[in-house]
Amino acid sequence: MNIPLFLDSLKIMGLGMLGIFLVTAVIIGCMVLLTRVFRDKSEEK
Amino acid sequence: MIRQRDFYCGHCHDKSLFLWEHKDKLLPDFGKEWSKIMSQLLSLFGNVTELTWQMPVMWVIGAILIYLGIVKKMEPTLLVPMGFGAILVNLPLSGAVTQIDKITGETEVGAIDVLFNAGIANELFPLLLFIGIGAMIDFTPLLSNPKMMLFGAAAQFGIFFTLGMACLFGFDLKNAASIAIIGAADGPTSIFVANYFDSDYIGAIIVAAYSYMALVPIVQPPVIKLITTRKERQIRMAYAQRPVSKTTRILFPIIITMIAGIVAPKSVALVGFLMFGNLIRECGVLGSLSETAQNALANLITLLLGLTVATKMQAEQFLDWRTLLIMGLGLVAFIFDTAGGVLFAKVLNLFLPKGKKINPMVGAAGISAFPMSARVINRMGLAEDPENFLLMHAVGANVSGQIASVIAGGLILTLVPMFM
Numbered sequence: 001m002n003i004p005l006f007l008d009s010l011k012i013m014g015l016g017m018l019g020i021f022l023v024t025a026v027i028i029g030c031m032v033l034l035t036r037v038f039r040d041k042s043e044e045k
Numbered sequence: 046m047i048r049q050r051d052f053y054c055g056h057c058h059d060k061s062l063f064l065w066e067h068k069d070k071l072l073p074d075f076g077k078e079w080s081k082i083m084s085q086l087l088s089l090f091g092n093v094t095e096l097t098w099q100m101p102v103m104w105v106i107g108a109i110l111i112y113l114g115i116v117k118k119m120e121p122t123l124l125v126p127m128g129f130g131a132i133l134v135n136l137p138l139s140g141a142v143t144q145i146d147k148i149t150g151e152t153e154v155g156a157i158d159v160l161f162n163a164g165i166a167n168e169l170f171p172l173l174l175f176i177g178i179g180a181m182i183d184f185t186p187l188l189s190n191p192k193m194m195l196f197g198a199a200a201q202f203g204i205f206f207t208l209g210m211a212c213l214f215g216f217d218l219k220n221a222a223s224i225a226i227i228g229a230a231d232g233p234t235s236i237f238v239a240n241y242f243d244s245d246y247i248g249a250i251i252v253a254a255y256s257y258m259a260l261v262p263i264v265q266p267p268v269i270k271l272i273t274t275r276k277e278r279q280i281r282m283a284y285a286q287r288p289v290s291k292t293t294r295i296l297f298p299i300i301i302t303m304i305a306g307i308v309a310p311k312s313v314a315l316v317g318f319l320m321f322g323n324l325i326r327e328c329g330v331l332g333s334l335s336e337t338a339q340n341a342l343a344n345l346i347t348l349l350l351g352l353t354v355a356t357k358m359q360a361e362q363f364l365d366w367r368t369l370l371i372m373g374l375g376l377v378a379f380i381f382d383t384a385g386g387v388l389f390a391k392v393l394n395l396f397l398p399k400g401k402k403i404n405p406m407v408g409a410a411g412i413s414a415f416p417m418s419a420r421v422i423n424r425m426g427l428a429e430d431p432e433n434f435l436l437m438h439a440v441g442a443n444v445s446g447q448i449a450s451v452i453a454g455g456l457i458l459t460l461v462p463m464f465m
Binding site for chain 1: 150188189193194198202204211212221288289290301305309371449452456
């Protein structure tokens with residue numbers, strides 16, 4: 001059992017999950033923006 | 046050698062009579078000849094003496110992989126070449142892998158090692174495979190329902206959970222990170238990360254990653270059932286496919302590459318190749334390239350990948366109690382990926398109004414194993430309610446898992462060295 005390393009891994013877990021949700025939020029924002037700015041023409045008709 | 050004419054005498058012109066008459070003189074030489082032939086035969090099969098007990102064990106493991114691939118149809122494109130490769134590299138003094146000649150001391154480079162150095166050690170094969178995978182994926186269900194991307198993120202929890210578990214079990218950080226990435230449920234990402242960290246267990250990691258990807262229909266349902274109620278599994282979700290413009294579909298892979306590149310620069314090769322494949326699919330002017338990437342390129346790389354990975358399945362490296370531990374940790378990663386996605390959906394439901402609630406099973410499709418996971422969720426939904434079609438929602442979550450797993454891989458590559 002390597003407790004100090006395990007504690008480091010918890011920090012990585014926190015940073016990693018935070019990082020992935022932040023990137024996801026940015027990607028969702030981009031997707032929403034893209035679909036609004038470049039609407040499908042058939043939808044407009 | 047005794048020649049017949051040397052022993053001819055007056056009365057024995059007949060050959061058989063000659064041999065009989067002079068057997069006493071001839072036998073010692075026949076004996077020498079016989080022993081010479083036998084020693085040549087022995088040297089021909091002398092390899093047998095190099096056989097160790099671990100080798101037949103690896104043949105059995107190879108045979109099991111081939112069986113699972115052919116009979117059970119579990120990821121046959123990878124498991125069959127890997128199984129065959131496991132047998133090939135575990136033959137005594139196999140010429141397929143690098144050997145040192147005991148007499149001359151010279152190194153004889155094996156073909157599979159040449160392939161490994163040319164395609165995996167430099168991460169080329171996983172990246173090329175990603176072009177093919179990118180060309181196969183249609184991101185339209187995700188673009189028409191962007192919030193599904195959240196489940197892709199939540200379902201990467203298993204990676205980080207397993208990282209902690211691997212550290213607890215005594216693996217150093219680079220090996221723990223390589224094992225944890227099994228939870229990406231994505232073979233090329235697992236190979237890329239494990240190879241980047243120069244993991245000692247790359248063979249076991251790849252076997253675990255591909256095996257569990259194939260076992261998604263067995264691993265996910267019990268986990269989902271354990272943490273959801275029947276009522277939750279029966280939640281219906283309306284689906285209205287919003288049309289997505291071609292411009293959006295073209296810009297999407299470019300923008301994702303830029304975002305991933307800025308946030309996790311080490312993942313940019315993975316994301317970039319995946320998105321390049323998607324760009325050639327969506328641009329509409331590279332139909333033949335897209336088709337080649339989806340079929341010929343992906344097939345060629347897969348063909349070589351399975352066989353090449355087998356170089357890390359040599360008995361002395363593979364038959365270790367840690368391999369069993371890695372297989373166990375891989376299962377943990379898949380279980381907690383599934384649980385992460387499902388529990389995140391349940392948390393979201395606390396804030397969503399009635400009628401807008403999400404079927405928590407869709408969260409489990411956020412793992413990258415595409416399209417198995419989406420199919421499993423759809424099947425489970427239909428089993429609970431024959432009129433509840435979750436497929437398109439699940440596909441949206443599932444393709445988001447492809448992006449999220451690569452980003453998670455990039456984050457691991459960025460974060461882990463900070464703590465080493």
